[in-house]
Amino acid sequence: MNYKILTALGVFSTLALTSTQSLAGVQSPPPPVADKKTAESPNAQNAKIAVADKKTAESPNSQSAKIAVADKKTAESPNSQSAKIAIVVNKDVITYQDIQDRAQLILMTSGVENTPEMLKTVMQQVKRSLIDEKVQLQAAKLQKVFVADADVDAALENIAKDNQMTVEQMTTMFKEKGVNIKTLKDRLRAQISWARTLREAFGGVVQISEAEIENRLQQLKDNESKEQFELMEIFLSVENPTKQNAVAQEAAKIHQQLQQGAHFHVMAQQFSESTTSSVGGYMGWFASGQIDPTLEPEVVKLKPGEFTAPIRTSMGYKIILLKDMKKPNQAPFGQTQITYKQVLIPYHDNITGEDYEIIETRIAEMQKIKDHDKLEAKAQEYGYECEMSPQMPLKALSPVLQKLFHPAKVGQCLNPIKTPEHLVVTMVCSKSAPVVKLPTADQITSILEQEKFGKIATREFNKIHSIAFIEDKT
DSSP states (O other): OTTHHHHHSSTTTTHHHHHOOTTTTTTSOOOOOOOHHHHTOHHHHHHHHHOSOHHHHTOHHHHIIIIISOOHHHHTOTTTGGGTEEEEETTEEEEHHHHHHHHHHHHHHHOOOOOHHHHHHHHHHTHHHHHHHHHHHHHHHHTTOOOOHHHHHHHHHHHHHHTTOOHHHHHHHHHHTTOOTHHHHHHHHHHHHHHHHHHHHHTTTOOOOHHHHHHHHHHHHHHTTSOEEEEEEEEEEOOSGGGHHHHHHHHHHHHHHHHTTOOHHHHHHHHOOSGGGGGTTEEEEEETTOSOTTTHHHHTTOOTTOBOOOEEOSSEEEEEEEEEEEOTTSOOGGGOEEEEEEEEEEOOTTOOHHHHHHHHHHHHHHTTOOOHHHHHHHHHHHTOEEEEOOOEEGGGSOHHHHHHHSSOOTTOBOOOEEOSSEEEEEEEEEEEOOOOOOOOHHHHHHHHHHHHHHHHHHHHHHHHHHTOOEEEOO
């Protein structure tokens, strides 16, 4: 159905989140936890991922030889493979082709216009995520965690299904767009590998007590009487004051791309340096007074779907998106169930002035109508296609449509939206707010587990990244 014109605004708008394993390993069966001996030794756990073995850890020279330097053949062959090598990460390499493939994927999924200038910009931006993936895969290999092709194919199938496509259709679309689907498979493999590595190393250590569940539940009950905000973030760290200007420029560049239509969760997954990047920048719900004081004054100015300019914090720069919000003792706006009808009016940039006047007159007539059945009848009279959407939560729509539909009344015909081939006139047919429900104990347990795994992921990744040899030849 063409209602996807409005709900998707780019067929792969959900790519980043749907492909995410999350730190709890949601999309695949959880791998076995560490054995009892390992689970009972927190110190051993902390060392397990960060350091290859005692001998390596205690021998800087050996570390340099074993991890820090690419093999001699790779590093010293300027006329063959090294001519294509862009980055060396320990004993692995990232080629210029790898960088270009990933940049093309981001341009296709982010909603940013694919121009030579933008491609060049994004190629610089994706290098960090490609390096991180290499480091994560190396850590997984060190722990003998291997991901089968079938696991990657299953994740790929989930992405296709979430975008109402088959894998074959998605692959064809990638080819038509000039994007190598291997770069998406590589990303999925790294995500799955890293999630399983953490699970195997720390699954026996991460435990949630009854007291923790009760405390969180009480906090949620207390927050019901307050205004609450569901937030997403893109975070760029300033580890060295000398890099302040460079990071500020990078944050401004990402903000500009978002203003040009880039999908926030795609940009967060690719470029954010927070642990929330693995889930598209999702931070969760915060009540008034619980948000970072540096951020809250800007957050409260937002409407759902809007984002801030880069905000300087003590650690770096953050761009915050308000995904949803809720008034005291009410359900979140985004959970409102909605149906709507849309009239598709064929439209192109070369339309004649006379035809434009006809369209303008017809839209004005439709906007006088207050009943969706009468709107459909008028559309048929004009020879336009009219479709009814399925019932869906407001949060399932694009940020643009959330802002359009949220204040709209049932039976209100809204201003047209321009797509590449149509002017789309919409009318809200029904709205229903759900009953407020607190999460169950199992849901709270899952949330707390993910929070703990998030902290572990940050700690362990920083360890292995700090000892990695990284040489950027670009």
